Amino acid sequence: MSSGASVLFDAPGPRARVRNHIFSALVAVAILAVGFVLYRAFDKQGQFAADKWKPFLDGDVWQTYLLPGLKGTIVAAVLSIFFALVLGMIFGILRLSEHRWVRVVAGVIVEFSRAIPVLILMIFLFALFSEYKVFKPDDLALAAVVVALTLYNGSVIAEIVRAGIRSLPKGQSEAAVALGLRKNQLMRLILLPQAITAMLPALISQMVVALKDTALGYQITYGEIVREGKQLGAAEQNIIPALIVVAIIMIVLNSSLSYAATTVEQRLRVRRRTKGGTVLAADSVITDAAPGVDLTTKR
Numbered sequence: 001m002s003s004g005a006s007v008l009f010d011a012p013g014p015r016a017r018v019r020n021h022i023f024s025a026l027v028a029v030a031i032l033a034v035g036f037v038l039y040r041a042f043d044k045q046g047q048f049a050a051d052k053w054k055p056f057l058d059g060d061v062w063q064t065y066l067l068p069g070l071k072g073t074i075v076a077a078v079l080s081i082f083f084a085l086v087l088g089m090i091f092g093i094l095r096l097s098e099h100r101w102v103r104v105v106a107g108v109i110v111e112f113s114r115a116i117p118v119l120i121l122m123i124f125l126f127a128l129f130s131e132y133k134v135f136k137p138d139d140l141a142l143a144a145v146v147v148a149l150t151l152y153n154g155s156v157i158a159e160i161v162r163a164g165i166r167s168l169p170k171g172q173s174e175a176a177v178a179l180g181l182r183k184n185q186l187m188r189l190i191l192l193p194q195a196i197t198a199m200l201p202a203l204i205s206q207m208v209v210a211l212k213d214t215a216l217g218y219q220i221t222y223g224e225i226v227r228e229g230k231q232l233g234a235a236e237q238n239i240i241p242a243l244i245v246v247a248i249i250m251i252v253l254n255s256s257l258s259y260a261a262t263t264v265e266q267r268l269r270v271r272r273r274t275k276g277g278t279v280l281a282a283d284s285v286i287t288d289a290a291p292g293v294d295l296t297t298k299r
Contacts, residue, residue: 042240047238047239047240047241048240048241052236052237052238052240052241053238053241055232055236055238056241056245061232061236064232065228065229065231065232065235066225066228066229066232066245066246066249068223068228069223069224069225069226069227069228069229069246070225070249072142072214072217072222072223072224072225072228073211073214073215073224073225073250073253074253075142076142076145076146076149076214076217076222076224077210077211077214077253079146079150080145080146080149080150080153080210080214081153081207081210081211083146083150083154084149084150084152084153084154084157084206084210085154085157085203086154087150087151087154087155087157087158088153088154088155088156088157088158088160088161089157089158089161090158091106091109091110091154091155091158091161092157092158092159092160092161092162092164092165093161093165093187094106095107095110095158095162096162096165096166098183106158109155110155110158110159111155113151113152113154113155114152114155114156114159116151116152118148118149118152118213118216119216119219121148121151121152122144122145122148122216122217122219122220123144123219123220125143125144125147125148126140126141126144126220129143129144141217141220141221141222141223142217142222144217144220144222145214145216145217145220145222145224149210149213149214152213153206153209153210153213156206156209157203157206160199160202160203160206161195161199163199164195164196164198164199164202165187165191165192165195167195167198168191168194168195168198172190172191172194173186173190173191176189176190196268197265197268197269200261200264200265200268201265203261204257204258204261204262204265207257207261208254208257208258211250211253211254211257212250212254215250218230225246225249225250226246229242229243229245229246230242230243
């Protein structure tokens with residue numbers, strides 16, 4: 001199997017590959033046809049005229065609209081991703097607790113946070129923070145966006161963490177307990193390092209979701225890139241070009257995040273394989289040199 005093969009589904013056979021290529025070609029043709037129809041419709045409205053794109057060559061337009069919106073998107077995304085990872089790790093471990101009441105409480109919180117739509121949660125938190133003046137007026141929208149994204153994405157990450165830890169062979173936990181490791185040592189030294197490597201593809205996807213969902217802050221007047229793009233389009237009467245530019249910026253952000261996280265994942269996997277191979281080689285040498293030695297004794 002090639003190194004680029006997916007682990008999410010079985011590799012298709014020859015007929016399935018041909019069928020997939022045919023379906024892909026048909027979908028591509030359909031997308032191009034729809035895109036051409038939309039292009040003609042917007043072109044008739046003059047949205048693709050040269051003067052509609054001139055504002056993007058003006059530095060003041062970027063400083064007034066796009067760059068502040070980009071900053072707002074990045075700040076909200078970074079804060080929500082960081083807090084969601086911390087919250088997800090904590091509740092993912094709590095859901096594996098040996099105490100039933102801890103599992104139940106953590107499970108209720110996680111399921112409740114997952115069940116509420118993010119937009120409704122943002123609106124509720126914005127109204128709540130405004131009513132009780134929890135934050136400064138200028139920070140209300142940012143706080144509502146970050147808390148809502150943290151609760152939702154943290155609950156999803158908690159399930160990813162729980163599933164990742166449970167996917168590990170039970171023999172490792174049993175061996176660690178037999179060696180006298182405490183529960184926190186077992187989780188910190190044995191289970192989490194392996195689970196995080198296995199969970200990284202799902203975590204990357206969730207980070208991208210959190211980044212894209214910052215656009216929902218538009219509904220509570222948060223100054224992110226989509227809101228600023230629409231304001232630019234309204235001011236310059238070029239709403240379609242403005243949204244196209246915003247879409248390109250978001251694609252670059254999401255692609256950069258995915259690339260960075262994938263690079264980290266590959267390095268972690270290489271380090272894990274290298275260390276694992278070194279340990280196995282050392283054990284093999286000891287076994288071959290002294291076949292009568294009991295390797296279960298402390299060295």
